[in-house]
Amino acid sequence: MKTTIHTLKKEYKDNQTYLNEKQKLFQNLTYAMIEKELNHNDIDIKYEEVMDYYKKCEDIDETIAFFDEKYEQQLDKLGEKEEMFDDDALVFYIVKVIEHFVDIHQIPDKNYIASDLLELIQKDHDYHDLLEQTENIMKRLIKMKHEKNQDLQNTFSPYGIDLEQFFTRVFQEIDYVEHQVSFLTKIYTLLKELQNEYALSLRYVEIRMDVLSTLTKYTQENLDEEMKDICKNYPQYRFMLYYKIMTTLQQIGQDDLLKKYYHEVNACMPMNEEQKDLLEVIQEIFG
Numbered sequence: 001m002k003t004t005i006h007t008l009k010k011e012y013k014d015n016q017t018y019l020n021e022k023q024k025l026f027q028n029l030t031y032a033m034i035e036k037e038l039n040h041n042d043i044d045i046k047y048e049e050v051m052d053y054y055k056k057c058e059d060i061d062e063t064i065a066f067f068d069e070k071y072e073q074q075l076d077k078l079g080e081k082e083e084m085f086d087d088d089a090l091v092f093y094i095v096k097v098i099e100h101f102v103d104i105h106q107i108p109d110k111n112y113i114a115s116d117l118l119e120l121i122q123k124d125h126d127y128h129d130l131l132e133q134t135e136n137i138m139k140r141l142i143k144m145k146h147e148k149n150q151d152l153q154n155t156f157s158p159y160g161i162d163l164e165q166f167f168t169r170v171f172q173e174i175d176y177v178e179h180q181v182s183f184l185t186k187i188y189t190l191l192k193e194l195q196n197e198y199a200l201s202l203r204y205v206e207i208r209m210d211v212l213s214t215l216t217k218y219t220q221e222n223l224d225e226e227m228k229d230i231c232k233n234y235p236q237y238r239f240m241l242y243y244k245i246m247t248t249l250q251q252i253g254q255d256d257l258l259k260k261y262y263h264e265v266n267a268c269m270p271m272n273e274e275q276k277d278l279l280e281v282i283q284e285i286f287g
Helices: 017-028 032-041 045-056 059-068 072-080 089-101 110-122 125-143 152-159 164-172 181-197 202-217 223-235 236-249 255-267 272-284
Strands: none
Touching: 032 045, 032 089, 045 089, 045 164, 059 072, 059 089, 110 125, 110 152, 110 164, 125 164, 125 181, 125 272, 164 202, 181 202, 202 223, 202 236, 223 236, 236 255, 236 272, 255 272
């Protein structure tokens, strides 16, 4: 049996078969074809208004909800026909319009982000290309609709993605390649914004410190402010942060800053034995 938009749902042996056939049908329809049929059913929607609304909110679900409410009565009538082309057509239509006019790799939606993450995880990439695509991912995560302090790890675990492991893999080699200061600054700023928006594990503090340490090789602008911010919000990392930054300063011959931070860290009181041991290491190496 060939499925058309007018095929009745009852023609299929079970609901799953019906859903599979519907998916295949709409995959082969363009947004213009769906729009034409929606218009025939008194739903006078146009792709321009869909894009206008989407550009304001940059959220697919919100866009769908807006037009679903706008055409609620017409969609109810469409659903009553019990045909393949039912009220779900609006969802397929809106997604197809957005995918046609917007680069899906720029859409701040978790489904598209997850797809791009899986591609980055499963395939090998040049390291600089990997960093650039990770920058894109971080921008979209920040713009993605979310609740303040949402658990980002759990958001992507249903897709089989360990986000913490992904970021760890990406940034573990950041100190071993040459960078543009402007790009590295953007990466650091995005990591900081992610921490402000989401509930992230302490592993992200370590990643942020590693990126700051690498950035310090190229510029010491705002270094004081960033170190104070990390120490204030994550005091348990104070001595590790000083150790990382001071190691970098020693490597690049910034002796004046090195002395400054050596005096600062020696004025701090360790909170536990681990910090005490780390302070002793700092004193032994830099004293």
